[in-house]
Amino acid sequence: MTTNRIVVGAHYGLRDWLAQRISAVVLLIYTLVLLGAVVFTSELNYFTWAGLFANVWMKVATLMAVFALMWHAWVGIRDIYMDYIKPTGVRLFMQVLTVVALAGYAFWAVIILWRV
Amino acid sequence: MTDLAVRKARPQYRNIGISQILSYRLPIAGIVSILHRISGALLFLFGIPFFLYLLQQSLTSELSFASYSAIVGSVPGKLVLLVLGWAFLHHAIAGIRYLLLDRHVGIEKASSHLSAKVALGVSLLLTLVFALKLFGVF
Numbered sequence: 001m002t003t004n005r006i007v008v009g010a011h012y013g014l015r016d017w018l019a020q021r022i023s024a025v026v027l028l029i030y031t032l033v034l035l036g037a038v039v040f041t042s043e044l045n046y047f048t049w050a051g052l053f054a055n056v057w058m059k060v061a062t063l064m065a066v067f068a069l070m071w072h073a074w075v076g077i078r079d080i081y082m083d084y085i086k087p088t089g090v091r092l093f094m095q096v097l098t099v100v101a102l103a104g105y106a107f108w109a110v111i112i113l114w115r116v
Numbered sequence: 117m118t119d120l121a122v123r124k125a126r127p128q129y130r131n132i133g134i135s136q137i138l139s140y141r142l143p144i145a146g147i148v149s150i151l152h153r154i155s156g157a158l159l160f161l162f163g164i165p166f167f168l169y170l171l172q173q174s175l176t177s178e179l180s181f182a183s184y185s186a187i188v189g190s191v192p193g194k195l196v197l198l199v200l201g202w203a204f205l206h207h208a209i210a211g212i213r214y215l216l217l218d219r220h221v222g223i224e225k226a227s228s229h230l231s232a233k234v235a236l237g238v239s240l241l242l243t244l245v246f247a248l249k250l251f252g253v254f
Contacts, residue, residue, distance in 0.1 A: 021218065024211050031208065046174075046181035053175055073164070076156045105164050112172045 020075040023068035030065035053116045066109040070102045145232040152210040155203035163200045194250050201246045206239040 037058070041048050052058055077098050085091040132140060142150065173184035187193045213235045217223055222231050248254060 021215060024215065028208065028212070046178045049181070050175055069164070073156075073160045077160055080153065080157060105168060108168055109171075112168070112175060116175050 016075045016078075019071055023072035023075075026068035027065060027072065030061060030068075033061060050116055053113065059113050059116070062113060063110065066106055070106050074098065074102055143229075143232075144236065145228055148210050148213070148232045148235050151206055151236075152214075155207040155210075158200065158203040159207060162196075163203060166196065166200065198243070198247055198250060201250075202239070202243040205242045205246070206235075209239045209242075210235050 037052055038044065041052065053062070078095060081091050081094050081098075085094060170184055170187065173180045173187065175181075188197060213231050216231070217228065222228055
């Protein structure tokens with residue numbers, strides 16, 4: 001018996017597609033905010049730099065950018081795996097490795113910002 | 117019987133093999149596309165851990181800030197920053213182009229051809245500016 005599961009067509013994968021674009025816009029805005037903050041800092045040294053990241057708004061913005069980055073990277077890297085890695089077992093292994101790495105990076109970012 | 121012979125002569129189009137990749141000439145939009153993918157993979161593999169490490173060193177203490185300065189001040193550090201800087205700029209600018217294409221801006225053949233050239237050119241130009249800044253020209 002075959003199952004007639006529709007794997008193409010409207011809405012299938014729309015959430016990932018949309019998430020990739022929304023996270024891209026978040027990352028573009030954060031890049032401009034960070035660039036602006038650096039340009040408007042008169043002299044860049046440890047105290048002005050750490051002072052920038054001591055602001056609550058900067059921590060929140062940075063964490064939002066970090067989570068957007070992780071989601072964005074997940075969708076993009078999964079696309080690459082789906083295109084080039086055909087054996088299901090290998091692909092699943094790489095996907096799990098990627099998720100673990102991205103989660104680890106996100107926690108690392110939280111720890112870095114926590115201490116400022 | 118002639119029917120079979122004719123059928124056999126029909127060309128077959130198969131998936132591109134790994135050895136054929138370099139012999140295929142991509143259109144400019146295809147070049148922007150594959151570079152978007154390569155730059156994204158570079159940013160994931162090396163960019164995220166490298167920039168998180170730099171963020172950690174730059175924020176933890178004055179002492180660690182000094183080690184951050186030493187890394188970004190060294191020639192190998194600058195070369196890594198240059199490659200990742202190009203990857204980021206290309207990925208961001210090609211990404212803006214894709215967002216516009218998604219909004220059906222410039223999807224005609226001529227305009228998409230032009231925007232591919234612009235995306236490639238602007239990202240290389242900004243990378244050049246970044247390189248000049250990085251190696252202290254201004």
